[in-house]
Amino acid sequence: MRESPDALEERIAELRGAVRRAVAGGDRRQARTLRARLREAERAWDRAVVGEPEPAPAAAPPDRSVRVPAREHVHHALTLLGGPAAPKLILAVHDAFFPGPLGNSRISSLRRDEERSFRGSPYARPYYVCAALTADLLAPARGLLAISTWPLERRMVGPLSPRTDFLTAALRIAEHLERLGDVPTPGARRLLWRFAANIPGAAADPGAAQPAGLAAAARAELQVHAEADAAHRATAARRALDRLDEAEQLFGARLTAVRRRTGTHGKTETEPST
């Protein structure tokens, strides 16, 4: 005999309270069984109110592609790029070289999810998709993703770093294309064009750019900036190691935190100077 919706609602409320108490009390096993019962009750409520048999999960079209989490995709793309990158570039690289779907929406919430996971249980995962840090204030750089296993210097963003990261990415992509050797995919061609068009001397006609030419040009310009940029990053990384806790080293400090920590140094960089 089916229970009435009213009785079910009462039971659902009861179970929710019980789950909350169990979680608060730290009894994980109890919480799990209670949640299973809660879901059961909710399904019964669905049946009682909507009166429909729930759609069989098997009716969904079978997904042939292996479900790889977005973080894995992003990890692959970032490892290939070798430096902090914006979601747009990550997507382009993913489309050019890796199989499987990856949408912008899946990337946008990634950093926050990763931070929550890290703060919940630190170092439970082999790597985290984390933030690049601005070299001056050690805050998360807007719109850039990085990998937690990289050395801290590589995740620092000084004034020259956007350019050096762009050139490094160009170099890595060119080398990767040379390694692959065969005819590049349309996505890869677009990527090649995008880099070649904006690096001096990469190709007379960006449409006909070759990986070797791109690599040489990127290397040449990289040499101009590398030294100053590396010095900048190294100083910033030392400061970050010095001042930030583990979570902040990965996900950046907010301005208030930096102030508190640097208060004794007498150099609050953000104080209005008037």
Added chain:
Amino acid sequence: MTDLAARLDRLRGAAQPRNHDARTIAALTSNPGCARRGVLDAAGIDKDAIAAELGFAAPFGQSQFAITRGNVFEAQVKADGCAELLSLLRDRLGLSIPEVAYDDLGVVGGNESRKVRHARTRQLFARALGEGPGTLFDHPLLRLDIAGQPAYLEPDVIAFQFEGRFHIIEIKSFAMIDGQADPAQVASAARQSAVYVLALRRLLTELGHDEDTVSHEVVLVCPENFSNRPTATFLDVRPQLAVLRRQLARLTGIDRIVAELPADLTFEPGAGLAGAVRSVEARYSPDCVSGCEMALFCRDEARACGSTGALGRSIRDDLGGVDSIATALALADGSLEPAEELAETAAGLRLAARLRREALGAAS
């Protein structure tokens, strides 16, 4: 000054103040005599909301598609550490290879408050002028005194240092076809850029540098022909700067206007709002419709009381001293004897009336 700020806060009521941008300042200078707009803007009141509350919501603002298109193009030009912008500047201006430094001032340490961003902007510009690094500065937050009140400017531009001079880079999404763009769009871009140039000049003079450190030549970046590829041209904004300077100086001091308002006046939404808005004098002219959210309300008011301003600015100027259409008509048909100072205007009106009569009489 603090008195005035407190007073303006009271006028605004509980609402959050709104930022000025170059668009509002450019519009402000187009009608400097309007006390209503002056007060509402100085207090940072959301005119859109007020107009809607009064039942005169203006179908105003840019189309959503235009905004999206603009944002996409801007993001494209700035992507990958301003890669496309750098190639353009290297190509057109001969920017040297080592000059690639890029600082984003949109967020400072996860903090978006205007004060912090402005302080940071000052700091970085001071450093860049004192032999420090600094080529591109994205989203600088500038400040400009509007009618004696400092207003923050939220420019969607990049300031760019080249050979010791700063340029403003304005990225716009209207197409440049065969080196020609829509003149109206270019003119509006020039007006807006002039506001930024002026604000940046103020900042650098405050830092103890010469005004000419900021160039009057603005770099305008637009899509080329029918493609998405950016192209850059120089835009000389000296005329716009001169106009802007003059208008800003002429802007009636807000403190004087506010001093004449009743002490308990407030623009809080509610029953008294219409009365409160009416108590501040407006100066409506038809071109307000293209630049001010309050325009439909003011137009209604101007028409209801038969103000000559509703007929257009040139007519209002021709009829100097005659405020209402009824008076003008009475002067024209001779039913009202003009006072001495209006004799000339009245003679003109009578002549016009006679010509009209004759023309209509000849036609019939």
